[in-house]
Amino acid sequence: MNMKYKYIFISFIVFTSSNIFGQEKDQLINGKVSFVTSKSVYVKFDDTKNINVGDTLKFLNQKTPCLIVKNKSSNSVVCSSIYDCDIKKGDDVYFNFSVNNKNLKKEVVEDKVIVKSLDTLVTVDENKKDLKYLQEIKGRISVASYNTLSSIRDDRYRMMYRFSLNAEHIHNSKFSFETYLNYRQYFNSGENKNSKNKNRFNVYNLALRYDIDPTLSIVIGRKINNKISSVGAIDGLQIDKYFGKNYVGAIVGFRPDIFDYSFNSDLLEYGAYYGRISDNTNFYSQTTLGLIEQRNDGEIDRRYTYFQHSSTVMKKLNLFTSLELDLYNKVGDTVNNDVRLTNLYASARYRFNRKIDLTLSYDSRKRILYYETFKTEIERLLDDDIARQGLRVRLNVRPIKYVIAGISYSKRFQSDNQNKSDNIYGYITYSKVPGIGGSLSANYNINTSNYLESNILSLRYSRYIIKNRLNADFYYRNANFNYYNSHIGSNKQNYYGTNLNYNINRKLMFSISGEYSNSNQEDNYRIYAKLVKRFYSKKK
Secondary structure, X not given: OOHHHHHHHHHHHHHHHHHHHHOOOEEEEEEEEEEEOOOOEEEEEOOOOOOOOOOEEEOOOOOOOOEEEEEEOOOEEEEEEOOOOOOOOOOEEEEEEEOOOOOOEEXXXXXXXXXXXXXXXXXXXXXHOOOOOOOEEEEEEEEEEEEEEEOOOOOEEEEEEEEEEXXXXXXXXOXXXXXXXXXXXXXOOHHHHHOOOOOEEEEEEEEEEEEEEOOEEEEEEEEEOHHHHXXXXXXXXXXXXXXXXXXXXXXXXXXXXXXXXXXXXXXXEEEEEEEEEEEEOOEEEXXXXXXXXXXXXXXXXXXXXXXXXEEEEOOOEEEEXXXXXXXXEEEOOEEEOOOEEEEEEEEEEEEOXXXXXXXXXXXXXXXXXXXXXXXXXXXXXXXXXXXXXXEEEEEEEOOOOOEEEEEEEEEEEEOOOOOOEEEEEEEEEEOOOOOOOOEEEXXXXXXXXXXXXXXXXXXXXXXXXXXXXXXXXXXXEEEEEEEOOOOOOEEEEEEXXXXXEEEEEOOEEXXXXXXXXXXXXXXXXXEEEEEEEEEEEEOO
């Protein structure tokens, strides 16, 4: 081989080698779904250093991605489901990682973008490239009537109209909107004409959200923040920001009016919170700590801190705790910052196996004091600062196939030993009755308090008359009330009722109920009808 061809041969080897060894190397990084909520999917990885917010995950050999990463930590990611994928806890998902990050090639074909990777071919419209924001709209409209006909009282009629809407990422944008509206209309007759039951329109939720990015969102309007749900609805501005497993938030706005739930610009409130989410194979938790100050006409009404925690341990133990500590006290012109526990709730549920689970809960609550709202009677309220406490234990069992049974005991008491009560409740349900089908259930409740003892027995049978279309319930309830130290004495009541639910189609349902009750004093007839329209749409 002469020198000329030798140089050509060496050049060819160098050129092809650089192309072969310079190409990126694809790797499939394996993860497992550890937790699924209505809006988010949590995926556990050994390491997430090569995964970024906005990347997509998929099932092996799947042509389209099923998840998009919204947030990440060192060993897990928080995702949203896309393309209507069905994701379950324990599913294996994969991330296709290229070492040199060059395996994606884009070719513009007319108004489409074709994305090519090792084993994925996805075609999306130009205006749908941002998979982080896909439109999903859920809504519900209902109209219901409640009618009571009495043998000795005036008849009562009431209409209820409800509308709820949750529009996520409208037109695949960063904007989302949600609302829940309620209108009650009364038709009073006789002496009821002058009663306090007036027509009322309530806005329970009306909020617009803007997602600056998957980790930062701003909400304006009326909304309950799930991270600080004990605060109630907030009329104003809410900001929420994630930093990996940690998050912070701030609120500034107004409390709804305490009498009619309308907007009240005198009730200013503001505060901030910090929280953390922990997620691994055997442990999931979310903890939030916050500080809130509420005012009335410019003066401090209440200042308090709260703590909220929920966790799942080894997929068997579920824990939930919340507490509130008031940090402000004002009587007359005297102000101090004594700490006062106003609310404590704790619950634990342990699942021994598929057939047995046990729940324990405890709560202790004091009257919340608003020092400006109740300014004229604050001393009386402080003198009556009683802790109302409760303890409950519940056991559920599945002894044989189709049978579920349970029993619970709860005790209510006060620090002044007044208003005590003991409640025992038991139930059993057979979900597939031999010979006739359907479900049959029975429950019994005994309650004893300082002034009353009640015994209530209920029986209910439910079944489909037309499969997946028409369902019917038939029930009977017997209640015996014995009043201590009262001229009423004892009172026995019997209830006979039925309920029919007809699914006109997948999104339209009509139901009607009828009940007859008799007691020592009177007979009542109740008729309840309801029409519900649901709607749902999702863009791809």
